[in-house]
Amino acid sequence: MADKKLLLIDGNSVAFRAFYALYRQLESFKSPDGLHTNAIYAFKNMLDVLLKDVEPTHILVAFDAGKVTFRTKMYGEYKGGRAKTPEELLEQMPYIQEMLHDLGIKTYELKNYEADDIIGTFATKGEENGFQTTIVTGDRDLTQLASDKTTVEVTKSGVSELEAYTPEHMKEVNGVTPTEFIDMKALMGDNSDNYPGVTKVGPKTASRLTQKYGSVENLYEHVDEMKKSKLKENLINDKDKAFLAKKLATIDRDSPVTIDIDDVKRQPVDYEKLRQFYEKLNFRKFLAELNASGKGQDDTATEKVEYTVLDDHNFKDVKVTENDQVEFYLAMLGANYHLADFVGFSLKINDQIYVSKDVELLEEDNLKHLLEDEKIKKNVFDLKRTTVGLHRLGIHAHGLDYDMLLASYLVNNENNSNDLGEIAHLYGDYSVKTDMEVYGKGKSEHIPDDDILFNHLASKVNAIEKLKEPLLKKLKEHEQDDLFDTIEIPTARVLAKMEMNGMKVEASTLIQLQNEFAVKLKELEDKIYEQAGERFNLNSPKQLGHILFEKLGLPVLKKTKTGYSTSVEVLDQLKTQSPIVSEILDYRQIAKIQSTYVKGLLDVIQPDGRVHTRYLQTLTATGRLSSVDPNLQNIPTRTEEGKQIRKAFVPSEPDGYIFSCDYSQVELRVLAHVSGDAHMQEAFKTGYDIHSHTAMKIFHLDSPDQVTPLMRRHAKAVNFGIVYGISDYGLSKNLGISRKRAKEFIDNYFEQYPQIKDYMNKAVQEARDKGYAETIMHRRRYLPDIHAKKYTVRAFAERTAINSPIQGSAADIIKIAMINMQKKLDELHLKTKMVVQVHDELIFDVPKDELETIKKIVPEVMQSAVKLDVPLIADSGWGHNWYDAK
DNA sequence: CTGATCACG
DNA sequence: ACGTACGTGATCAGT
Numbered sequence: 038m039a040d041k042k043l044l045l046i047d048g049n050s051v052a053f054r055a056f057y058a059l060y061r062q063l064e065s066f067k068s069p070d071g072l073h074t075n076a077i078y079a080f081k082n083m084l085d086v087l088l089k090d091v092e093p094t095h096i097l098v099a100f101d102a103g104k105v106t107f108r109t110k111m112y113g114e115y116k117g118g119r120a121k122t123p124e125e126l127l128e129q130m131p132y133i134q135e136m137l138h139d140l141g142i143k144t145y146e147l148k149n150y151e152a153d154d155i156i157g158t159f160a161t162k163g164e165e166n167g168f169q170t171t172i173v174t175g176d177r178d179l180t181q182l183a184s185d186k187t188t189v190e191v192t193k194s195g196v197s198e199l200e201a202y203t204p205e206h207m208k209e210v211n212g213v214t215p216t217e218f219i220d221m222k223a224l225m226g227d228n229s230d231n232y233p234g235v236t237k238v239g240p241k242t243a244s245r246l247t248q249k250y251g252s253v254e255n256l257y258e259h260v261d262e263m264k265k266s267k268l269k270e271n272l273i274n275d276k277d278k279a280f281l282a283k284k285l286a287t288i289d290r291d292s293p294v295t296i297d298i299d300d301v302k303r304q305p306v307d308y309e310k311l312r313q314f315y316e317k318l319n320f321r322k323f324l325a326e327l328n329a330s331g332k333g334q335d336d337t338a339t340e341k342v343e344y345t346v347l348d349d350h351n352f353k354d355v356k357v358t359e360n361d362q363v364e365f366y367l368a369m370l371g372a373n374y375h376l377a378d379f380v381g382f383s384l385k386i387n388d389q390i391y392v393s394k395d396v397e398l399l400e401e402d403n404l405k406h407l408l409e410d411e412k413i414k415k416n417v418f419d420l421k422r423t424t425v426g427l428h429r430l431g432i433h434a435h436g437l438d439y440d441m442l443l444a445s446y447l448v449n450n451e452n453n454s455n456d457l458g459e460i461a462h463l464y465g466d467y468s469v470k471t472d473m474e475v476y477g478k479g480k481s482e483h484i485p486d487d488d489i490l491f492n493h494l495a496s497k498v499n500a501i502e503k504l505k506e507p508l509l510k511k512l513k514e515h516e517q518d519d520l521f522d523t524i525e526i527p528t529a530r531v532l533a534k535m536e537m538n539g540m541k542v543e544a545s546t547l548i549q550l551q552n553e554f555a556v557k558l559k560e561l562e563d564k565i566y567e568q569a570g571e572r573f574n575l576n577s578p579k580q581l582g583h584i585l586f587e588k589l590g591l592p593v594l595k596k597t598k599t600g601y602s603t604s605v606e607v608l609d610q611l612k613t614q615s616p617i618v619s620e621i622l623d624y625r626q627i628a629k630i631q632s633t634y635v636k637g638l639l640d641v642i643q644p645d646g647r648v649h650t651r652y653l654q655t656l657t658a659t660g661r662l663s664s665v666d667p668n669l670q671n672i673p674t675r676t677e678e679g680k681q682i683r684k685a686f687v688p689s690e691p692d693g694y695i696f697s698c699d700y701s702q703v704e705l706r707v708l709a710h711v712s713g714d715a716h717m718q719e720a721f722k723t724g725y726d727i728h729s730h731t732a733m734k735i736f737h738l739d740s741p742d743q744v745t746p747l748m749r750r751h752a753k754a755v756n757f758g759i760v761y762g763i764s765d766y767g768l769s770k771n772l773g774i775s776r777k778r779a780k781e782f783i784d785n786y787f788e789q790y791p792q793i794k795d796y797m798n799k800a801v802q803e804a805r806d807k808g809y810a811e812t813i814m815h816r817r818r819y820l821p822d823i824h825a826k827k828y829t830v831r832a833f834a835e836r837t838a839i840n841s842p843i844q845g846s847a848a849d850i851i852k853i854a855m856i857n858m859q860k861k862l863d864e865l866h867l868k869t870k871m872v873v874q875v876h877d878e879l880i881f882d883v884p885k886d887e888l889e890t891i892k893k894i895v896p897e898v899m900q901s902a903v904k905l906d907v908p909l910i911a912d913s914g915w916g917h918n919w920y921d922a923k
Numbered sequence: 924c925t926g927a928t929c930a931c932g
Numbered sequence: 933a934c935g936t937a938c939g940t941g942a943t944c945a946g947t
Contacts, residue, residue, distance in 0.1 A: 239933055577945055578927055597927065599946095604928065629929060633942055659939060661932085668941045671931035679930075704932090704938095758937060767937035829935060840938045844932095848939095876932045876939085 043163040043298070044093035045156045046084075047174035048100040048144065052133055054175040054192045055079035056126040061808065061821050063125060068318045073125045077132050078320065083192075084140075091171050097301040098137055099155035100130075102146040108285050115285060117231045132318070139311040141304030143296070150292045153179055157288035160187050162298045173199070178227075181288060183207055183215040212244045220256075221247045223283035234282045235275040242268065253283050325467035342468075344383070344495040346487075347393040357407050361386050364416045364498040365408070365437075366457075367396070367426045370476065370484065373666055374422045375429075375536070375649045380484055383494035385502055392491045399430055411435040416501050418442050418457045420526065421654065424533040441501050443525045444508040446655035447517050451819050453656050461500040464507060469496040516815045524814060524849065525654070527856040531871070532652045532662075534859065539647035540669070540872045540882065546685040547635050554631045554678075561624040568617040575624060578603045589615060627678060634673060634682045641667045652874070659841050660816045660848040661876060670875045672919070686919035689870075692885045694915045696869075697922040698895045699878035700851070701910040702727055704760050707846045710905040711813065712796035716789060721907035728753040734789035735782055755782050759793060760843055762836025797839050804838035812845035813903070850909070851877060854902035861898055865890070880919065888915065 056076035059066060066075035087093075108115045134144050147155055156172055160182045163170040170187040172179055180189045180202040189202040200206075207215050225243035226234030234243070250256035257276060263269045272279075308327065315324045347355070357363060364385040371377035381394040384407075398404060407413055408427060413436050417423045420440040427434045445460045446453075454460055458471035475493045476482050484490060512518050566572045569588065573580045582601035585591045591611050595602040605625075611618045641648050653663045664670040672686070673679025688695055700706075705727055709717040720730040725741075732744045732752035744752075751772055758768045769779035787794040801823070804810050809819045818841045822834035855874060862869055869887050873880035879899070883891050892913060899911040914923040 241933075574945080576943090579945075599926070602927085625929080629943085632944080633930070637942070653940095657939065661939060663940055665941065668931085671929090671941065673930060675930085699932095761938040762936095764936055766935075771937070832936065836937070844939060847932095878932080 040094065041166070041168045042091060042093045042095070043159070043168040043170040043301070044087060044091050044096045045159055045163075045170065045172045046087075046096070046098040047152050047156060047172070047176060047179065048098040048133070049130075049152055050175040051083065051173060051192065052076050052080055052126065052130060053122070055083060056123070056129070061819065070317075072132070072318070073129060074132075074318050074320070076126055076129045077136060077318065080133050081136065081320075081323065087171075087173060093171070094303060095168070095298065095301045096142045096303055097155070097159055098134075098142060098144045099152035099159075100134070100144060100146040101152050102148045102150065105149065106151055107149050107289075108151070112232060112281060112285060114231050119229075119231065132314075136311075136314055139307045139314055141306050143301045143304075145294070145296060145301075147292060147294055150289065154289040154292040155294060157182055157290040158292045158294050159298065159301070161290045163187065166298055168298075178222075178230075178286070178288065180207060181215045181218045181286075182290075211240070213247045217247045217251065219283060219286050220251070220253045222286040223253045223279050224256075226278070226282050227286065230285070232282055232285050233275075233278050235279050236271040237267070238271065253279055321465060321467045322462060342390065342492055342495040342499055344390040344392050344491060346491060347391045347398055348395065349398075352393075352398045352401055353403060355384070355386070355391060355403055355407070357386050357413055359412045359414075361413075362416070362502065363407070363413060364501045365423070366418060366494060366497045366501065367399075367423050368494055368497075369422075369426055370482070373651065374425050375643075375651070377426075379426070379430075381490065381494055383491075383498045385495075385498035390495045390498060392494045394487070394490070396430060399427070399432060405432055408432050408434050414438050416441070416505055418497065418501050419455070420529040421533045421536070421652075424530065425537055428533075428537055437530075438522075438526060439505060439509075440526060440529060441504060441508065442655055443529060444505075444512060444521060447521055447525060447816065448508060448511045448515065449819060450655070450658060450660075450817070455655065457497050457500060461504060464504050466500055466504060468503075469493070469500040515817060517817075520814045520816060520849075524852050524856070528852045529654060531855050531859045532654060535871055535873070536649055536651060538870045538872060538882070539643070539645070539649040540880075541647050541687050541689055542638060542642050543685045543687055544639060544642055544646075547639050547682075550681055550685075551631065551635045551639075554627050554635060557627055558624065558631065561620050561627070565617055565620050565624060568615070568620075575621070576628065581621070585611075585618075585621075589617070591615065591618075626676060630673060630679050630682065634679070638667055638682070638685070650873075657848075658818050658837075660812060660845040660852075662848070662874060669873050680920055683920035684918050687917065688882050688884075690884050692917075694883040694885065694888050694891075694917060695919045695922040696881040696883045696888070696891050696895065696913065696915040697878060697919070698881075698899055698911050698913045699875075700847075700899065701912055703847045703850065703877045703909070704843050705756055706905060706907050706909060707813075707843050707850070708760060708793065708796070709907045711842060711846065712790075712792050713906070714790050714792035714796070717793065718907050728756060731756055731786070735785040737785075751782065755786055758783075759786065760840060762797070762839040800839045800842060801835045804834070810838045810841040810845075812842050812849050814846070814849040816845050816849060818845065847877065850902050851879070851899075854899045855879065857902060858895065858898045861894055865894075867891075880922070883915070891915075 059075035059079045063073060063075050066073060066078055068074050137144050145155055156179060160170055160172060164184065164186050172182060172187065172189045174189065175192045177191055180191065183189045183202045183204050185204065190199040191202060193200050204215055207213065207218060211218060211221060213221050221243045224234045224238050224246055225240055226232055246256060250259060260269065260272055312327055366383045368380035368382060369377035370380050379396040381392065382396055382399060383390060383392045399408065409432060415437050416439040417437050418441040420437045420443065423437060424434050442455065452463060456471050458469045461469045470493060475485055475489065512521050562575065565575065569584045573584060575581060579600055581603050585603065586593050586601045591614055593601055594607050594610055605622065608618050608622050638648065643649060648667055650664045650669045651666055653665060656663050673682050686695065706721055709721055720727055728749050729741050729744045732748040733741060735752060735755065736748055738744060754768060754772050763783055765776050765780040765783055768782065769776040772779065800810065804820045804823045808821065809817045811817055820834045820838055822830050823838060825831040825834065851874065855871065858871060858879065867887055867890065868884050869891055870882045871879060872882045881891060881895065896911045896913055900909045902909065916922045
């Protein structure tokens with residue numbers, strides 16, 4: 038017999054979560070009849086995940102039957118004062134029930150009882166009948182039902198993440214057993230259900246008392262023995278409240294339900310009705326799934342795309358003029374397009390689609406011309422990838438001036454997918470599958486049969502064409518057409534050049550370092566093992582924690598989720614306790630450099646003696662680039678050992694130079710600009726050292742001479758903190774000063790730079806009003822969490838609202854500088870190559886005789902990228918390797 | 924595949 | 933009473 042598995046879902050609570058998970062898309066999720074469908078859609082998505090994970094034999098979705106329950110009769114204020122359920126959600130509830138019915142899932146509600154009680158009752162039935170039970174809810178109340186046979190999954194942020202409450206997890210979180218959780222709630226009450234517990238008792242105190250006394254009843258038997266205290270007084274005064282709260286908090290595990298466990302057995306899906314339902318609500322994704330599964334089909338079978346397969350004979354038939362609409366897609370298997378195998382290509386010219394696996398056809402005159410002619414405009418998905426791929430075939434692409442990937446990134450960068458199919462789905466087009474569906478993943482990744490592959494490639498060019506207009510319309514609505522045309526598209530072209538050029542890395546230098554570091558590491562290892570009295574894996578935080586905190590008995594200053602923390606922060610404080618600690622720190626530092634940089638870089642030097650990174654242009658939330666394979670944006674610079682790595686980065690020509698130019702304080706200058714703060718602007722205009730200036734301001738000094746190095750260091754941290762959306766706690770931790778002192782710094786700061794404070798308030802308010810934060814070039818970052826109920830979540834969104842326009846505008850600025858820079862290099866026919874970007878810094882590979890020109894033009898171009906209310910300053914350095922270019 | 928750690932701006 | 937600085941990527945251990 039199959040396993041007996043019971044899934045119990047709190048329908049109202051999950052629908053509520055589902056509704057808010059897609060709240061931002063509320064108005065885009067509408068059926069043709071005008072019904073909102075976001076909660077129905079998200080509910081189904083979540084249900085699919087659950088069905089897959091749990092594989093239940095029995096399911097019940099319980100709903101609340103109405104406002105009046107035995108609890109409201111007991112206590113009139115129960116769940117009073119709650120915000121009314123939004124009408125847009127209420128209207129969806131019957132449809133959720135209808136959908137569940139079509140899916141063969143039982144729904145149930147019971148007059149006078151809440152969904153919780155139905156679930157409690159079935160959880161009991163499940164335990165009695167030998168079921169393994171999973172409960173899913175958005176409400177922590179139900180966690181009291183957790184047992185060895187019953188797991189309670191509580192939805193975390195959104196609906197996709199779940200927190201599994203087992204008795205063990207309950208113990209970790211609340212320090213009590215599931216049953217004791219009821220007593221804990223009795224003492225602390227429940228704000229969201231609007232009943233009080235004992236005055237001044239919160240989760241901490243409630244947990245402590247429950248752990249000590251086990252139950253409310255037992256606590257009150259012993260209350261007289263307690264020491265005189267405010268707490269004791271409160272406990273005595275609020276005894277009635279506590280007992281009432283206990284009744285309210287207790288889920289009825291024996292409510293008079295009229296159905297039994299056999300009635301919730303999963304029934305067959307009614308595919309025909311389900312299809313009609315999806316059609317009525319315009320759920321194209323689920324319809325596509327139905328089609329794909331071949332279930333409940335009618336005459337709308339999976340869309341087959343018409344295409345012509347190109348080969349040696351017919352490729353000449355492809356003809357194109359400047360007026361044609363052209364889409365092109367070049368397929369490679371694998372993320373790293375510098376190396377990945379070609380799979381094929383697809384080409385759409387007006388209504389005609391061509392596909393082929395033979396990418397060498399692209400080198401034929403007519404096709405090569407099509408791709409290289411600037412006047413023939415091509416729409417693509419991932420301009421940079423396409424450009425690099427074609428370059429490997431000897432084709433120099435021009436006229437790629439629309440990129441679906443970049444467009445979708447600008448419109449909404451919450452989803453950072455790089456998959457054409459996934460992105461198409463976001464915009465309601467399910468005609469194209471994801472690469473994962475077609476190619477598989479991991480071990481089973483493979484190229485499918487021709488008809489499937491060709492259909493996939495054809496559907497891609499189709500989707501690029503279909504979604505172009507809607508995406509351009511969105512860009513226009515967002516006032517992002519300039520950002521798209523004059524920044525992102527040209528940046529993609531510049532980055533393609535930088536990546537293809539790559540940077541020369543001398544393996545010999547790295548190998549020499551590798552040997553030196555190996556000796557140092559061996560010495561350190563020996564010393565550490567000797568003091569530890571045993572050999573162990575130094576790279577394992579777990580084993581290291583065991584040695585330091587259990588064997589050697591060092592004090593535990595910080596813990597992680599999984600055990601002792603052994604981070605730098607902790608070890609730095611323990612340095613004085615034992616010499617082993619300093620040696621571990623040294624070991625860690627060198628081991629990091631050895632494995633990540635020396636070994637890591639050696640692995641990615643290509644046969645041309647160079648590394649070819651990929652800049653990810655559509656990943657970050659702020660508009661910055663990121664760099665992978667290898668990451669050239671985190672090459673060490675802070676320690677001398679680390680810095681040595683930079684000696685391996687050399688110019689192409691032996692007597693050439695690496696030239697580096699970085700913006701000075703670009704983020705603070707952006708802040709001075711966007712805030713309009715007169716004092717900060719003045720400081721930048723007069724060319725003050727900004728951190729000293731800040732030190733003068735916050736320490737009330739008259740002259741820069743009075744600023745000590747410590748004051749400057751503190752002021753610098755405050756300036757950084759401001760950019761990050763400061764808190765006194767964060768600053769105090771960073772500087773190792775008291776929280777009070779940190780608060781003084783911040784207060785002084787805002788007093789001295791009042792418009793900065795105004796800016797921060799305005800940034801947060803604007804994010805609340807608009808739902809997003811925006812850079813000087815209209816790059817957006819959506820911040821749905823700005824309305825979150827939980828303080829931590831909301832506060833994070835607020836800091837983000839402050840930081841994103843600053844970090845993002847700085848990213849806009851350097852992108853403009855890069856575009857102008859490449860243009861200048863081309864105009865002057867220089868051989869110098871721009872090779873690396875590190876957020877506020879550009880690195881160049883310069884032939885000897887161009888150094889003087891570069892010294893002059895690079896800072897000029899960078900400083901004039903945009904016109905701010907304060908000057909932009911860029912500082913240069915150069916040498917025969919990256920280390921010396923400072 | 925996730926978490927801890929540490930490299931960068 | 934609570935928990936916090938903003939962005940990233942690579943490596944390793946251990947589930």
